[in-house]
Amino acid sequence: MPPTAAAYQASPHSPAGPGDDTPLQFDQLSKAFRPNGRLVQALDKVSFRVRHGTVTGLIGPDSAGKTTLMRLAAGLLAPDSGSVTVLGKNATAQSLQVQAGIGYMPQRFGLYDDLTVQENLDLYADLQGVAHIDRADRYGELLQMAGLAPFTRRLAGQLSGGMKQKLGLACTLVRQPPLLLLDEPTVGVDPLSRRELWAIVDRLVRKENTTVLLSTAYLDEAERCDEVVLLHEGRRLDQGDPKTLRDRMLGRTYSLSAPNLSKRALQAHLSRAPGVLDALIQGEHVRLVMEEGTRPDLEQLLPGAEDASLTEAPPRYEDSFIALLKAQAQVHGAAPSPADPPAAAPPAAQTANAAAVIEADRLERRFGAFRAVKGISFAVSRGEVFGLLGANGAGKTTTFRMLCGLLPPSGGSLRVAGVDLRHAPAAARSRIGYMSQKFSLYSQLSVMENLRFFSSAYGLARERAQERMRWAMAEFALAPLADSASGELSLGYKQRLALACALMHEPDILFLDEPTSGVDPLARREFWQRINALAEAGVTIMVTTHFMEEAEYCDRLAIMATGEILTMGTPSAVKQHARTETLPDPTMEDAFIGLIEARAPAGTA
Amino acid sequence: MWRRILALTIKEFLTILKDKRSRVVIVVPPLIQLMVFGYAATFDLKHVPFAVFNEDRGIAARELVAAFRGSPSFEEVARLAQDREIAPVIDSKQALMVMRIGPRFSADLLAGRPAQLQIIVDGRNSNTAQLAVNYAQSIVKRFNTEWIARHGGSAPPAYTEMRAWFNPNLESRWFFIPGIVGLLTLLVTMLVTALSVAREREQGTFDQLLVTPLRPGEILLGKALPSFFIGIAEATLIILVAVFWFEVPFLGSPLTLYTGLALFLLSAIGLGLMISSLAVTQQQGLLGAFFFMVPAIILSGFATPIENMPALVQDLTLLNPLRYFLVVLRGVFLEGTPFHLLLHQFFAMAAIGAVALAIAAWLFRHRMY
Amino acid sequence: MSDPRQRNGSAAPGTFRMRLRGLMRKEFLQIFRDPSSIAIAFLMPLILLLLFGYGVSLDSESIPVALVVEQPSADTASFTAAFHKSRYFVPTTYATTREAEAAMMARQVNAIVVLRRDFAQRLRGADGAPIQLIVNGVDANTARIVAGYVEGVWGTWLEHIALARGRSLAQPVQIEQRVWFNSELRSRNFLVPGLVAIIMTLIGALLTAMVMAREWERGTMEALLVTPVTMREIILGKLIPYFILGMGGLALSVAMAIWLFEVPLRGSPWLLFATSALFLLTALGMGLFISTIARSQFVAGQIALIATFLPAFLLSGFIFDIGSMPDIVKVITHVIAARYYVAILQTLFLAGDTWSVVLPNTLALAVLAVIFLGLTQLKSRKRLE
Structure with a gap:
């Protein structure tokens, strides 16, 4: 029986100490920061316990205080008030002893890129004081577990993102710590590596009886935890067994399909329908989460729809997360901007409607002897949302940069909007918009100045620029922040601004490179609402992502590995492809991993 | 096109000036350096510490010592009584110079025999040693002239009369401060340009720029113009301080000076952007700027004359824009050199600037990954 | 919690040594894999020494001068002959003063020597004949040196005349000058040892400031901090490798000074080694201190250049005489470590083991080293704030 949230709040400081069963305990923990004179309350009286031998997930939107909490537990920060007890010791006063007991993996794990895998392990073994006789066994075990055994002599800087994360974890584990703190270990990591990381964590808990506290932005991972703590704006919002939390949503989740309507129009319509809390595209269906006590009525939701069908769907943890956050947002009155379809997006002077807007033919890119992209071909037509998926290092980014004209291809041909951007006159570039994964804006410039700059860079006339700036301010609810430096915005707002800048000139084609990595689920939904509306208006969208859920939003997608396209088609077709006897209804993640694993023996040799 | 360049220029100005740190970096260190340089960088000696070992009791010897003591260039720090005290006082750097007057000094002088004054310098x-000897020589020369006037004797059949053009009191500050104008202008433009592209590369905004319809030439101009204006403003400030605070004469025409300044900025910005587009990270940009600036300063004739360098090194200095700008600066400040006599310098700087900017523009386009 | 392996107290001396060795090995591997550290430690001394050693000289030789003889005679001929014989001058004869002045404006000559029409006549008069010398005063230092050389030529010529006329024309007081330690007055002999001090400042401060900031920037510092290492171990782990690297750079510089530039080393090599080690500690301490203030490489690099390199260059007495600076600037020079090291180096190279110079300066260096390392230790907390 999992303890309820109320039980914790009520419990007074137990004078007998937490005992062996509670390796980690937070008591009324508060911490504030003062960047540029502003006071930011990162944590506000947070209390909870982590039970021995469990995996506890720390989830919440960005800037909820997850990293601050982790750092306080590791003794890297001193709290303003309250205390953290780690393995029976005070993390602030006895930080050295605490650090000698725990394993902690920061968000950007400190691997030395210019040291080899083995040398990194040796360093951390030395620092953790692991005796030399114990090392050989431990190394063997860890390298085996992380799948790094063949790469001990490779420099850490040359590993892919997923492998780096696994090496970071291995370095944290050289001394078998009884308590492990992992700060967003899976961010920016492809699904396959994520699955492997989780396998390691599961093994630790099962075999070595380790206690794990990990923070994550992927809500599907929350379901793998024994217990979940939800942080929001520095406060603990909810806590419990994810299954219990999920089951609260039982009877509120449905799957709706209406073959006669475009899925995006359907989703846009449903998300504004009364009683609907959340509507998401999932392949050919739209998944609905209803408000408490509201049963969906097909007639009311889609008046006049003929062959629409509605079935009940199993709830997910994410549903309860969204329900909680949306309730919270309403309390605070800061509801996300209404999902009006963006004002008349460009019906620009298009020539051929059905013709391909992006065409790649035997596209190839070599770096020295290394072939990053091995002659891939595909075509994207107008108004299509095309997804490019792949493991870290599969060649997605290289392909993307070639499409945008940032990197010349070594072979093959490439046409975007009828021209090769690399050689086309500069004016041709005014037909594309580009948003990179790092939200590349001028951080010192204010929101207004960024918008003004990009509208001039795209050569908008003065009146048109004014009009577009007003549009951006209204559409993205940026007006109250017009004069704040863009570097100080929260991640969600940075992403809005980046999209606004990429749309100032109303491009025909929009390139999005991992646009939502690190962004919380609410902001992600809002983002995709806009993208869907743009696609409806005829803008061609090319997107890369690690979120399998987002792959479902695409009209078509291609999965890449080691520079080749493994498969290409609609989301349903890709999933169909992975169907087996044992897995009659594969998810996109299953399909992805199945494809890559089938490939792996050839690829990693 | 001009609207786009204007937008780029404004953006560049804002990124430089909105950041408190970079605002401080381009204003405060140059001013501090100007002050410290202005006062510290001088070859004029003042208060050279000297010790006297006088074995002669005569008046003549005392008069000679008094002549040294009365000069602002010298300051007596010790009086020695024994021969063996000389070495320690020099070894320990207590005195830079020891004047030793033998026991028969006054007697020789009165008898019309040449009297020996021994000067030992560190x-x-x-x-410094050579300058101290020169100073001592001029004091002795004056002493001799007076001695002959008072006591008779044969004046030398010929004597030298020196006049120094442009700097009659031979103040080395007048030489260094115009040089500092060039030095600091170079420093500031390098700091502003050498990191600008690398910073955008690191922040990812450079990609964002390259996918807009902006042409590489426009991006280059957008980067060059703000540096140019900052360079002009900074140089103007330093020139004003040089003229009104340090009171260095300004004889030439401002127009000539600003022509030289504009061309020098052109070449410095070109070189800075070249380093910047080669560098992938800001650190590389900083190291690149440093590795360019040290030789550029050493081989510019700023502190030591180019004519003293070996022929090969002298040829190398022909590639250094600072070398030409220093000629313009010193000429305009101290000599009032007219425009047409500096055409050679202007041409050289313009050529370096044009080549460097062309290479930078090429690198912009071809070093995108 | 009951796992015995993690109970090995972190204070045990064995684990201290293990951690320190681990940190040092990491640092060395990084140094050898990253060419820029090697470049700063070895290539920079090489380039700077070559540049300075060959490129910078305050010894003016072959100065172009204009000779204007308005009425040539036997007397003027003997005078101009003296100029032709001097190794300091390359004389060119001009017919009129105006032509010579034009040459000076065009920077073809640095000085003009004029013998007036009545030179021969006044030479035999009671007041003597004037020799007019016009120098370009823009470069005051060179101008003064030129004037000194001209006086020298004049003096030799006088003796020559005296000999010819068979009577003494000697001045009442004659200077007999002796230059100790550097009798030929070779500027390279003092510039090269001074340069060693500048290079050591750069290696010490710039390198350590940047590598420490790099750890903060790349996030490796956070990973180090949560291990049981103490801040002192992290500092020592940086100090020792870069100390060894710096001594390597020093050995290279000293070797070049002695064998390439033929600067005499009159003091004991051991004293040189010991004082250099102390100075390097001070420079490393400065670098580490900068890195506790600045956690980005960019800022650390800028502070290091502005706060260490330029002062070492200008205010150390390396080129410019400290005694001639205004009092306020003189006071500032006391906090600049390079000042003491320059004094030690110039003494050890040119004068020998003069304890009266070496001791007080060594003491000052030791005080600065303690201050910088102490401040670093004090300011570094195992915290991220």
Whole structure:
């Protein structure tokens, strides 16, 4: 029986100490920061316990205080008030002893890129004081577990993102710590590596009886935890067994399909329908989460729809997360901007409607002897949302940069909007918009100045620029922040601004490179609402992502590995492809991993 | 096109000036350096510490010592009584120079025989040593003239009369401060340009720029113009301080000076952007700027004359824009050199600037990954 | 919690040594894999020494001068002959003063020597004949040196005349000058040892400031901090490798000074080694201190250049004489470590083991080293704030 949230709040400081069963305990923990004179309350009286031998997930939107909490537990920060007890010791006063007991993996794990895998392990073994006789066994075990055994002599800087994360974890584990703190270990990591990381964590808990506290932005991972703590704006919002939390949503989740309507129009319509809390595209269906006590009525939701069908769907943890956050947002009155379809997006002077807007033919890119992209071909037509998926290092980014004209291809041909951007006159570039994964804006410039700059860079006339700036301010609810430096915005707002800048000139084609990595689920939904509306208006969208859920939003997608396209088609077709006897209804993640694993023996040799 | 360049220029100005740190970096260190340089960088000696070992009791010897003591260039720090005290006082750097007057000094002088004055100098810094000897010589020369006037004797059949053009009191500050104008202008433009592209590369905004319809030439101009204006403003400030605070004469025409300044900025910005587009990270940009600036300063004739360098090194200095700008600066400040005599310098800087900017523009386009 | 392996107290001396060795090995591997550290430690001394050693000289030789003889005679001929014989001058004869002045404006000559029409006549008069010398005063230092050389030529010529006329024309007081330690007044002999001090400042401060900031920037510092290492171990782990690297750079510089530039080393090599080690500690301490203030490489690099390199260059007495600076600037020079090291180096190279110079300066260096390392230790907390 999992303890309820109320039980914790009520419990007074137990004078007998937490005992062996509670390796980690937070008591009324508060911490504030003062960047540029502003006071930011990162944590506000947070209390909870982590039970021995469990995996506890720390989830919440960005800037909820997850990293601050982790750092306080590791003794890297001193709290303003309250205390953290780690393995029976005070993390602030006895930080050295605490650090000698725990394993902690920061968000950007400190691997030395210019040291080899083995040398990194040796360093951390030395620092953790692991005796030399114990090392050989431990190394063997860890390298085996992380799948790094063949790469001990490779420099850490040359590993892919997923492998780096696994090496970071291995370095944290050289001394078998009884308590492990992992700060967003899976961010920016492809699904396959994520699955492997989780396998390691599961093994630790099962075999070595380790206690794990990990923070994550992927809500599907929350379901793998024994217990979940939800942080929001520095406060603990909810806590419990994810299954219990999920089951609260039982009877509120449905799957709706209406073959006669475009899925995006359907989703846009449903998300504004009364009683609907959340509507998401999932392949050919739209998944609905209803408000408490509201049963969906097909007639009311889609008046006049003929062959629409509605079935009940199993709830997910994410549903309860969204329900909680949306309730919270309403309390605070800061509801996300209404999902009006963006004002008349460009019906620009298009020539051929059905013709391909992006065409790649035997596209190839070599770096020295290394072939990053091995002659891939595909075509994207107008108004299509095309997804490019792949493991870290599969060649997605290289392909993307070639499409945008940032990197010349070594072979093959490439046409975007009828021209090769690399050689086309500069004016041709005014037909594309580009948003990179790092939200590349001028951080010192204010929101207004960024918008003004990009509208001039795209050569908008003065009146048109004014009009577009007003549009951006209204559409993205940026007006109250017009004069704040863009570097100080929260991640969600940075992403809005980046999209606004990429749309100032109303491009025909929009390139999005991992646009939502690190962004919380609410902001992600809002983002995709806009993208869907743009696609409806005829803008061609090319997107890369690690979120399998987002792959479902695409009209078509291609999965890449080691520079080749493994498969290409609609989301349903890709999933169909992975169907087996044992897995009659594969998810996109299953399909992805199945494809890559089938490939792996050839690829990693 | 001009609207786009204007937008780029404004953006560049804002990124430089909105950041408190970079605002401080381009204003405060140059001013501090100007002050410290202005006061510290001088080859004029003042208060050279000297010791006297006088074995002669005569008046003549005392008069000679008094002549040294009365000069602002010298300051007596010790009086020695024994021969063996000389070495310690020089070794320990207590005195830079020891004047030794033998027991028969006054007697020789009165008898019309040449009287010997021994001067021992610390040669560890040979330049200072040589200057100290020169100062001593001029004091003795004056003493001799007066002695002959008072006591008779044969004046030398010929004597030298020196006049120094442009700098009659031979103040080395007048030489260094116009040089500092060039030095600091170079420093500031390098700091502003050498990191600008690398910073955008690191922040990812450079990609964002390259996918807009902006042409590489426009991006280049957008980067060059703000540096140019900052360079002009900074140089103007330093020139004003030089003229009104340090009171260095300004004889030439401002127009000539600003022509030289504009062309120098062109070449410095070109070189800075070249380093910047080669560098992938800001650190590389900083190291690149440093590795360019040290030789550029050493081989510019700023502190030591180019004519003293070996022929090969002298040829190397022909590639250094600072070399030409220093000629313009010193010429305009101290000599009032007219425009047409500096055409050679202007042409050289313009050529370096044009080549460097062309290479930078090429690198912009071809070093995108 | 009951796992015995993690109970090995972190204070045990064995684990201290293990951690320190681990940190040092990491640092060395990084140094050898990253060419820029090697470049700063070895290539920079090489380039700077070559540049300075060959490129910078305050010894003016072959100065172009204009000779204007308005009425040539036997007397003027003997005078101009003296100029032709001097190794300091390359004389060119001009017919009129105006032509010579034009040459000076065009920077073809640095000085003009004029013998007036009545030179021969006044030479035999009671007041003597004037020799007019016009120098370009823009470069005051060179101008003064030129004037000194001209006086020298004049003096030799006088003796020559005296000999010819068979009577003494000697001045009442004659200077007999002796330059100790550097009798030929070779400027390279003092510039090269001074340069060693500048290079050591750069290696010490710039390198350590940047590598420490790099750890903060790349996030490796956070990973180090949560291990049981103490801040002192992290500092020592940086100090020792870069100390060894710096001594390597020093050995290279000293070797070049002695064998390439033929600067005499009159003091004991051991004293040189010991004082250099102390100075390097001070420079490393400065670098580490900068890195506790600045956690980005960019800022650390800028502070290091502005706060260490330029002062070492200008205010150390390396080129410019400290005694001639205004009092306020003189006071500032006391906090600049390079000042003491320059004094020690110039003495050890040119004068020998003069304890009266070496001791007080060594003491000052030791005080600065303690201050910088102490401040670093004090300011570094195992915290991220």
